[in-house]
Amino acid sequence: MTYQQPHTEASVSYPETTAGSPLVAGGVKVAARDANVHYADKHAIKDVTLDIAPHEVTAFIGPSGCGKSTFLRCLNRMNDTIDICRVTGDIRLDGEDIYDRKVDVVQLRARVGMVFQKPNPFPKSIYENVAYGPRIHGLVSHKDELDAVVHGSLERAGLLNEVQDRLESPGTGLSGGQQQRLCIARAIAVSPEVILMDEPCSALDPIATAKIEELIDELRQNYTIVIVTHSMQQAARVSQRTAFFHLGNLVEMGDTETIFTNPEHKLTQGYITGRFG
Amino acid sequence: MNTLLVIATILVLALIGFVLGRRRIIRQAEGVYSRLHSLPTYHGHFVALWCAVPALVLLAVWVPLEPKLAMSAALSHFQDDIGIAANLESIKTSTLALLLQVPKDATTIELDALRSDQLDLLRTEIRNMADGTASTGHAAFMEEVASVYAGFRDISTILMVAACVAVAGLGAGVAYSRVRPEMRARNRVETAVRWFMILCSTVAILTTLGIVLSLLFESMRFFARVPITEFLFGLHWSPQMAIRADQVGSTGGFGAVPLFAGTMLISAIAMCVAVPVGLLSAIYMAEYADSRVRAVIKPCLEVLAGIPTVVYGFFAALTVAPLFRQWGESIGLDVSSESALAAGMVMGIMIIPFVSSLSDDVITAVPQAMREGSYGLGATRSETIRRVVLPAALPGIVGGVLLAVSRAIGETMIVVMAAGLAANLTVNPLQAVTTVTVQIVTLLVGDQEFDSPKTLAAFALGLVLFVMTLLLNIIALHVVRKYREQYE
Numbered sequence: 001m002t003y004q005q006p007h008t009e010a011s012v013s014y015p016e017t018t019a020g021s022p023l024v025a026g027g028v029k030v031a032a033r034d035a036n037v038h039y040a041d042k043h044a045i046k047d048v049t050l051d052i053a054p055h056e057v058t059a060f061i062g063p064s065g066c067g068k069s070t071f072l073r074c075l076n077r078m079n080d081t082i083d084i085c086r087v088t089g090d091i092r093l094d095g096e097d098i099y100d101r102k103v104d105v106v107q108l109r110a111r112v113g114m115v116f117q118k119p120n121p122f123p124k125s126i127y128e129n130v131a132y133g134p135r136i137h138g139l140v141s142h143k144d145e146l147d148a149v150v151h152g153s154l155e156r157a158g159l160l161n162e163v164q165d166r167l168e169s170p171g172t173g174l175s176g177g178q179q180q181r182l183c184i185a186r187a188i189a190v191s192p193e194v195i196l197m198d199e200p201c202s203a204l205d206p207i208a209t210a211k212i213e214e215l216i217d218e219l220r221q222n223y224t225i226v227i228v229t230h231s232m233q234q235a236a237r238v239s240q241r242t243a244f245f246h247l248g249n250l251v252e253m254g255d256t257e258t259i260f261t262n263p264e265h266k267l268t269q270g271y272i273t274g275r276f277g
Numbered sequence: 278m279n280t281l282l283v284i285a286t287i288l289v290l291a292l293i294g295f296v297l298g299r300r301r302i303i304r305q306a307e308g309v310y311s312r313l314h315s316l317p318t319y320h321g322h323f324v325a326l327w328c329a330v331p332a333l334v335l336l337a338v339w340v341p342l343e344p345k346l347a348m349s350a351a352l353s354h355f356q357d358d359i360g361i362a363a364n365l366e367s368i369k370t371s372t373l374a375l376l377l378q379v380p381k382d383a384t385t386i387e388l389d390a391l392r393s394d395q396l397d398l399l400r401t402e403i404r405n406m407a408d409g410t411a412s413t414g415h416a417a418f419m420e421e422v423a424s425v426y427a428g429f430r431d432i433s434t435i436l437m438v439a440a441c442v443a444v445a446g447l448g449a450g451v452a453y454s455r456v457r458p459e460m461r462a463r464n465r466v467e468t469a470v471r472w473f474m475i476l477c478s479t480v481a482i483l484t485t486l487g488i489v490l491s492l493l494f495e496s497m498r499f500f501a502r503v504p505i506t507e508f509l510f511g512l513h514w515s516p517q518m519a520i521r522a523d524q525v526g527s528t529g530g531f532g533a534v535p536l537f538a539g540t541m542l543i544s545a546i547a548m549c550v551a552v553p554v555g556l557l558s559a560i561y562m563a564e565y566a567d568s569r570v571r572a573v574i575k576p577c578l579e580v581l582a583g584i585p586t587v588v589y590g591f592f593a594a595l596t597v598a599p600l601f602r603q604w605g606e607s608i609g610l611d612v613s614s615e616s617a618l619a620a621g622m623v624m625g626i627m628i629i630p631f632v633s634s635l636s637d638d639v640i641t642a643v644p645q646a647m648r649e650g651s652y653g654l655g656a657t658r659s660e661t662i663r664r665v666v667l668p669a670a671l672p673g674i675v676g677g678v679l680l681a682v683s684r685a686i687g688e689t690m691i692v693v694m695a696a697g698l699a700a701n702l703t704v705n706p707l708q709a710v711t712t713v714t715v716q717i718v719t720l721l722v723g724d725q726e727f728d729s730p731k732t733l734a735a736f737a738l739g740l741v742l743f744v745m746t747l748l749l750n751i752i753a754l755h756v757v758r759k760y761r762e763q764y765e
């Protein structure tokens with residue numbers, strides 16, 4: 001299924017009821033309708049409308065500066081931390097407007113975890129890095145439970161075998177790929193429903209990248225994953241659905257295979273065949 | 278004056294050398310710069326250095342040597358011709374004879390037999406007469422000696438100018454003739470620059486070393502009279518000593534413990550004020566304040582750092598201390614009018630900008646990615662600050678605080694004005710105490726003999742102060758460096 005270009009205004013019309021109609025079959029985890037983002041005067045995201053299906057990997061691709069990160073950060077309200085950033089439109093998680101006044105951004109971010117471009121473990125031990133989230137959210141009541149959560153998260157992030165005997169050593173001492181998996185473990189530890197990843201492999205070597213991609217594929221069983229990537233091969237390898245952004249517009253979104261083999265839009269075709277970007 | 282002129286001349290020559298050297302290599306390159314080992318500028322610098330450095334070195338040797346040589350010429354003229362009766366007579370009739378204590382029946386003056394202060398007097402006389410300034414009495418013979426001195430000096434000046442210009446020209450000429458495309462001018466110039474920098478840092482190091490050594494030696498002289506154990510562990514400080522045997526009441530006690538204790542007490546009070554206020558305002562500025570608020574608060578704190586300590590001093594002595602005394606009396610406490618509390622509080626206020634700006638720096642240096650990572654996990658701002666930002670910044674903050682402590686220990690003006698002189702050994706902040714710096718000041722103010730234990734005690738106190746702040750600084754720098762490594 002494909003999208004028409006949302007910024008040609010007349011082309012798409014959604015019912016006034018903010019929930020809108022689902023644009024994907026088989027349920028919607030995250031839904032955006034006419035989302036706009038401004039950084040002061042800069043219009044960084046223009047009328048983006050899309051749906052993200054549960055238990056799938058959705059990839060955002062597009063040339064640098066087209067607003068992939070900006071849109072991703074709207075989904076867990078990370079943009080709130082930027083003073084000049086203003087988000088309008090309607091973004092829903094399980095049908096609930098996440099920009100509603102009643103929504104507690106702390107709880108939202110516990111449900112929508114995030115992994116960043118550059119691995120950013122805290123300057124604490126490996127154990128403390130993973131225990132950080134459960135601790136601040138009061139998810140565990142005693143040490144045994146915490147141990148179990150930490151071990152489970154490291155296990156699911158595929159890191160446990162490598163760090164089992166040095167949980168107390170600093171997280172910053174791991175290799176880049178290990179650090180990034182530690183960050184994934186840290187995100188998993190608060191049992192999020194959605195995990196946002198902003199170019200998680202761009203600072204890693206090919207072997208570490210392969211490991212993370214493998215991990216993403218496994219995590220799909222339990223989480224909804226949105227990944228921003230620079231690499232089209234990566235999008236093709238890990239994602240089920242792909243959205244192509246250009247200059248703040250969502251140009252086209254659909255099954256990854258369709259996007260890569262038979263894109264609707266000229267811009268998408270140009271980008272995928274490497275003519276620009 | 279002459280020297281400045283010579284320096285200017287040498288520099289002008291060097292500039293000319295630079296231009297010529299550059300032009301020569303450009304001509305030799307014939308437009309193909311890849312043939313050159315070094316860029317034309319380096320060849321220019323090469324010639325300029327060869328022009329200026331030897332000439333300046335010569336100048337630096339000549340200038341201090343010149344008066345010495347002139348003086349020894351003048352004195353030997355004095356010695357040679359003093360035997361002539363008329364010459365001796367002319368001196369005997371001038372006041373110089375009195376100063377040199379020449380007996381009425383003397384037939385000559387032996388320079389070797391003069392005391393060193395008399396010889397100095399003679400030298401000053403010669404110099405003054407040569408410069409045409411006041412002299413003790415214009416003995417005809419002395420005029421003659423002075424003219425030898427002046428003449429030697431004039432010739433020497435002319436020689437110096439000639440020699441310096443010649444050396445500059447020679448150096449430039451040799452260097453100029455060696456300018457070739459394959460010459461490694463860059464390496465040579467860089468070597469010269471490196472040596473110059475080594476020289477500069479050597480000057481800094483030697484100065485420090487000199488100060489430390491003089492502290493050390495004077496302290497040793499002190500410890501030769503007062504045992505070091507008494508100084509370091511004695512509880513009684515009263516450095517007033519009897520100068521004459523018949524004076525009473527001054528026994529001289531050099532136990533410095535009350536001073537160390539007083540210093541510690543006041544510094545501790547200061548840190549109790551400065552650390553919480555400075556740290557919290559730093560956290561506010563770095564994490565909460567938006568840029569407009571920050572633009573107001575930061576300069577305000579910096580103004581605090583710009584207030585001269587003497588102003589803090591009289592603020593402490595004339596405003597804060599009486600206020601504390603009043604408050605104390607109103608609730609029935611006995612507060613000294615020179616309480617440690619007042620001095621410490623004001624010192625703390627003085628140190629706030631120190632703590633806050635250093636902490637602000639390290640807090641802002643914590644990468645934004647750390648904060649985002651924490652927010653991304655659903656942490657609130659205060660959780661992020663307490664659990665991620667502060668722990669990450671802690672070593673840097675500790676380093677900053679240690680630097681602030683060493684500042685507090687060395688601070689003088691505020692305590693001189695507000696802390697009093699009584700060397701009480703107490704931990705009660707409401708009483709008057711004194712500090713190491715205050716005592717150094719009081720030991721040295723006024724007319725002093727330079728080798729009494731009282732004066733020498735200042736060196737010993739200075740040494741202790743130096744060692745204390747040095748240790749604190751070393752620890753602080755070490756801690757700060759550790760912190761930097763964590764993020765690189």
Ligand SMILES: Nc1ncnc2c1ncn2[C@@H]1O[C@H](COP(=O)(O)OP(=O)(O)O)[C@@H](O)[C@H]1O
Nearest residue numbers: 039042044063064065066067068069070071082
């Ligand atoms: N914090 C910010 N302040 C101002 N402009 C920003 C900020 N972050 C991103 N932008 C702008 O928004 C646009 C989209 O940026 P971004 O989402 O980072 O692009 P992408 O991740 O696709 O490379 C860019 O033009 C960028 O300059």
Ligand SMILES: [Mg+2]
Nearest residue numbers: 068069070198
């Ligand atoms: Mg980006």
